[in-house]
Amino acid sequence: MHISADIAVAGAGVAGLWIARRLRADGYSVVVASDGTPGDGQTIASQGIVHSGLKYALGGSLTAASERIADMPDYWRACLRGETDIDLRATRVTSEQFYMMADASVTSRVTAFFGGQLTAGRSRSLSRADFPGTLRSGTFRGSVFEMSDFVLDARSLLETLGHGLTILEGRASPTVSDGAVTALQLSSGDTIEARHYVFAAGAGNEELIAAAGLPWATQRRPLCQVSVHAGDLSPLFAHAVSLRHGSKPRVTVTSHRDQDNTIVWYLGGNIAETGVKRTDEAQAAFARQELTALFPWIGGLKDATYRCHRIDRAEPAAKLQRPNEPACLTRANVTTCWPIKLTMAPMLANQVRAAVEALAPCRPQPDPTVSAVASPPWI
Numbered sequence: 369m370h371i372s373a374d375i376a377v378a379g380a381g382v383a384g385l386w387i388a389r390r391l392r393a394d395g396y397s398v399v400v401a402s403d404g405t406p407g408d409g410q411t412i413a414s415q416g417i418v419h420s421g422l423k424y425a426l427g428g429s430l431t432a433a434s435e436r437i438a439d440m441p442d443y444w445r446a447c448l449r450g451e452t453d454i455d456l457r458a459t460r461v462t463s464e465q466f467y468m469m470a471d472a473s474v475t476s477r478v479t480a481f482f483g484g485q486l487t488a489g490r491s492r493s494l495s496r497a498d499f500p501g502t503l504r505s506g507t508f509r510g511s512v513f514e515m516s517d518f519v520l521d522a523r524s525l526l527e528t529l530g531h532g533l534t535i536l537e538g539r540a541s542p543t544v545s546d547g548a549v550t551a552l553q554l555s556s557g558d559t560i561e562a563r564h565y566v567f568a569a570g571a572g573n574e575e576l577i578a579a580a581g582l583p584w585a586t587q588r589r590p591l592c593q594v595s596v597h598a599g600d601l602s603p604l605f606a607h608a609v610s611l612r613h614g615s616k617p618r619v620t621v622t623s624h625r626d627q628d629n630t631i632v633w634y635l636g637g638n639i640a641e642t643g644v645k646r647t648d649e650a651q652a653a654f655a656r657q658e659l660t661a662l663f664p665w666i667g668g669l670k671d672a673t674y675r676c677h678r679i680d681r682a683e684p685a686a687k688l689q690r691p692n693e694p695a696c697l698t699r700a701n702v703t704t705c706w707p708i709k710l711t712m713a714p715m716l717a718n719q720v721r722a723a724v725e726a727l728a729p730c731r732p733q734p735d736p737t738v739s740a741v742a743s744p745p746w747i
């Protein structure tokens with residue numbers, strides 16, 4: 369099949385799909401190419417947290433990174449209520465609440481910061497009676513803060529964003545003529561010809577950049593996430609922080625349901641960053657040790673099954689630091705982009721919109737397709 373549109377997007381993770389919806393809302397015809405099932409990559413592996421940025425202020429002071437995305441939870445909530453042109457009313461919110469639990473080692477300066485004026489509206493200190501159930505019923509003796517962050521079901525987000533779009537399955541590679549991209553050739557045999565091309569393919573951007581002869585350098589930062597299968601876990605959505613782990617959460621716990629509807633804990637944060645140097649067996653043992661130390665009153669954690677999930681975060685090169693904001697680089701008729709965080713996909717889509725501003729929509733929208741989306745790693 370040969371298909372034509374104003375814009376062709378390579379990649380159907382949260383970035384590609386949000387960009388496609390944004391451009392469709394502005395009248396452009398858009399076709400998305402997806403290597404495999406949409407979302408299969410970082411998006412489906414993500415913890416689904418819509419961040420307020422305070423996780424980048426765990427040192428006890430606001431930073432450029434913490435402030436850049438402070439408004440994002442409010443914007444996403446407006447989308448979830450159907451109040452913006454990206455209507456997410458069909459997306460499932462996994463948890464409206466997100467907490468930070470600081471153990472007794474965390475300094476009073478840091479706890480005062482999270483309960484104080486500077487972070488008002490984004491975090492508040494809770495009295496024990498208001499702790500989430502998992503912490504209230506235990507012997508936890510530290511402080512708990514409720515954050516303005518919340519958690520989305522990434523799969524239902526992908527389904528909502530993909531609904532009504534034209535998504536063709538196949539790995540895209542650019543056809544280049546005189547330094548400009550003239551088409552995307554898909555591994556399925558289909559061809560997409562467009563006036564502007566957007567590479568939003570996560571780790572796949574590396575190959576697309578090379579094939580299109582673009583000068584952008586990239587980096588990958590690996591993670592080894594862990595899912596915890598115990599059969600009788602209560603839901604928990606929290607960063608566990610302690611002085612020893614400085615400005616990064618020791619563990620970030622989100623809770624999801626597996627194919628039997630049983631709650632699974634999914635672990636990120638420092639444990640996932642340091643875990644890349646461990647074997648799967650060592651990482652599982654380390655996760656067991658961390659969780660039994662953090663939650664000694666939850667008996668099931670000792671005998672739970674711990675599974676490892678390795679995945680790279682894909683970004684533009686930034687000396688292996690996390691870039692603070694989404695990246696959108698345009699040369700000729702190609703825009704290459706990375707959201708950096710799922711939370712920042714709306715910001716990225718606005719940048720791409722600005723990059724194609726000179727182009728007036730003119731081609732008709734091809735028929736929409738129906739695509740299943742990827743399954744999360746804990747299933």
Ligand SMILES: Cc1cc2nc3c(=O)[nH]c(=O)nc-3n(C[C@H](O)[C@H](O)[C@H](O)COP(=O)(O)OP(=O)(O)OC[C@H]3O[C@@H](n4cnc5c(N)ncnc54)[C@H](O)[C@@H]3O)c2cc1C
Nearest residue numbers: 379381382383403409410411415416417540570572710711
């Ligand atoms: C373990 C983990 C947890 C995270 N948790 C959070 C979180 O809680 N909150 C948050 O805000 N952010 C989080 N992030 C970051 C967030 O998930 C990513 O920034 C975001 O999902 C990246 O989206 P993307 O669409 O750019 O990439 P991806 O989701 O990786 O999607 C890229 C897609 O492009 C496809 N593709 C690749 N090459 C080609 C090609 N040549 N042609 C066509 N398609 C191609 C891939 O198959 C893939 O489906 C997390 C990341 C990881 C790895």
